[in-house]
Amino acid sequence: QVQLVESGGGLVQAGGSLRLSCAASGRTLGILALGWFRQAPGKEREFAAAISWSGDSTKTADSVKGRFTISRDNAKNTVYLQMNSLKPEDTAVYYCAASRMSLATSRQDAYNYWGQGTQVTVSL
Secondary structure, three states: OEEEEEEOOEEEEOOOOEEEEEEEEEOOOOOOOEEEEEEOOOOOOEEEEEEOOOOOOEEEOOOOOOOEEEEEEHHHOEEEEEEOOOOHHHOEEEEEEEOOOOOOOOOHHHOOEEOOOEEEEEEO
């Protein structure tokens, strides 16, 4: 099994920044692409960003493009989400996900493991 633990969430004012981290442990061999998804209250979970195993390919949702950056450190089995210029509509629980596929993808069914999520709240 693979365990994913997110951290770095919290309360921030609009225009501020946060950096989320997600550490993978357990049977991480074979985990390739990593992604971040989010779920706002009353809404379905949606894609935010994804990164391939090598890190040379990323995919970002239009709603966060230019503001959020995904990166990874394979030596630490960790993926990051740098979030800048945060808006109240970014308020959500953010989930880290790991896939056995190599390509960065926005498809939720491509991800085999999920973290428990970390709350991000952006105030006016």
